[in-house]
Amino acid sequence: MNRALWFLLGLQLRGWLRFGTRSLGTVKGALLALVGLGVFSLWLGSLFLTERTPAYTREKILEYGPVGLLIYCLLNVVSTSGERAVYFSPGEVNYLFPAPFGRRELLAYKLALSFLFSLPTTLFMTFVFQIYTHSFAAAFVGLLLTFQFMQLFVIVVNLAASAVGARLFTLGRRATAAALIVLAGGIAWRVGLMPGEGGAAEWLRAAVHTDVWQAVSQPLRYFFYAFLSEKLWPDLAWNGLLALLVNVVLLGAVFGMDAQYLEASVSASARIYARIQRVRRVGPAASRDGRAFFGLPMAPWWGGAGPIFWRQMTTASRGAGRLLLAVATFTIALTAVWAAAQHEDEVAAFVALASIAALLMALLTVLAPFDFRGDVDQIALLKTLPAPAWRLALGQILTPVLIFTLIQWTALAVVQWFGDRPAPMLLAAAAFAPVYNFLLFSVENLLFLVFPTRVMATTPADLQAMGRNVLSQFAKMIGMGGAGVVAALAGVIVYYLTGTNMWAAAAAAWLAAALFAAALVPLMGLAFRAYDVSRDAPP
DSSP: OOHHHHHHHHHHHHHHHHHHHHGGGSHHHHHHHHHHHHHHHHHHHHHHHSOOOOSSOHHHHHHHHHHHHHHHHHHHHHHTTTSOSOOOOHHHHHHTSSSSOOHHHHHHHHHHHHHHHHHHHHHHHHHHHGGGSSOHHHHHHHHHHHHHHHHHHHHHHHHHHHHHHHHHHHHHHHHHHHHHHHHHHHHHHHHOSSOOTTHHHHHHHHHHTSHHHHHHTHHHHHHHHHHTOSOIIIIIHHHHHHHHHHHHHHHHHHHHHOOOOHHHHHHHHHHHHHHHHHHHHHOGGGSSOOOOSSOOOOOOOGGGHHHHHHHHHHHHHTTHHHHHHHHHHHHHHHHHHHHHHTTTOHHHHHHHHHHHHHHHHHHTGGGOOOSTTTTTTTHHHHTTSSSOHHHHHHHHHHHHHHHHHHHHHHHHHHHHHHSSSOOHHHHHHHHHHHHHHHHHHHHHHHHHHHSOOOSSOOSTTOHHHHHHHHHHHHHHHHHHHHHHHHHHHHHHHHHHHTTSOHHHHHHHHHHHHHHHHHHHHHHHHHHHHHOOHHHHOOO
16 A cells, blocks of 8 residues: 555544544533543443343354344445445545555555544444453454454445446346345255244254354354454464454455446445435434425414424425334334233323333434534524524424424324223323423533534544533433422422312423423523534534
8 A cells, every 4th residue: 555545544543533632622521521431431340340141142142143244244235235336535535536546555545444443443342242252352353353344245245336337236136135045045944944843033043053054154153253262372363363364355355356446436425425414414314315205384484483493394304204113113112001001000001101201202302303403514504594592492492392292192192092991191191292392302402502512423432422421311300300390399389279179280280391491492592692603513
């Protein structure tokens, strides 16, 4: 590889380290890093000081590990089949492609860069999976070789696609699918076409012990032998060498094909980069190109909040399919909880249902980043709009509040439909749902404006991101708990003043919670005005 590319790798590494330490010079960044370091230290302490029982034994890992690895690689190929090229960032395309570097040199640079950036992830995952191994070194080496295999596997397929062209690649995919069907048929024939008396689990166990699968999966098995090595010498050395030889064979295939991938990479990388930017702004819902399923009429002016609400609703409509999946998942979860507990005690069932619903909604706010979090790159433009800050804040949170409310109402309607008898408490839960969502997203956006960050983390084991998440969850607990205490006090006072009238107490609690939530809107406006785009904008 050219010396200039080695120099560029060094600059990339220095830039990555500078990015990780740059914000430590600020009070906010140092606070987040300290909290994250404390949580990470407690987590490491729990790993080393507490006795843990592995969920899977060595025999189970050796039996089913190669199956999982092969399935993951195939799914990765299928999910990336629409972009049959190696991804390069726009800067790499603009400056490296016209430079006097060969195709193989650029491939070597890309592989070396991916290897360097995979080291922190491997180190972090080693702490997680060390429970299954005999030594830290074996876990690290095994995971590192496995991650490199998964990466090289996808690159080989992408380069083969660039070499043979789209039509032949489609035929190759069909041939591969046919070969997999033949392989599965051969394995099924060896163990019997139908599961035996032991069911599907016994059939799968027999399938992974057939001579056909043992022969096909032997190269994959070397990675797990290295991961589970008992001694550094000769076990880890020998098994690691065999797994490394498998990666070397794939690496030889990468450089041996010498495919004309540059032109395909230019167009594919532009599409992938645009998708990455959408994901960074909006979150996982924007991972694929979408279109609006319906047209929305323009909202009223509402002092400037209406147009913001209309724009966010239009953005949300492009991911309506994924939101419907969230509706189905949430509905199934609540229906199962209600059906399991209703026959014993209706009050206990309602408490369990409300607790599960509140917890799920608090954890799934990333599904609806149609507010300030999704407009992280548009805040400079929002500051120029001729509207008060609090009205802009109100317009930003109306869309996620409406989406979550519709999800909860749908789930509660299905729960009531499956119930044995009418449940007035479900109606009360439906009435409190908009207030809860308003509180939830007000706190979420207020925290974002004070500690701004991207919807998705960009680096593994980021201490500042870990600290930010801890503080965020703690602040949510304080905000939601404060609203709950105020609402409960108002309800109890009205309950006794009205002679134990439950409906009056519920109405008073609802009104108190709504006023508490409304009081957060001016705070969001103040935080929005204090937001400095040049200083606070996350990278």
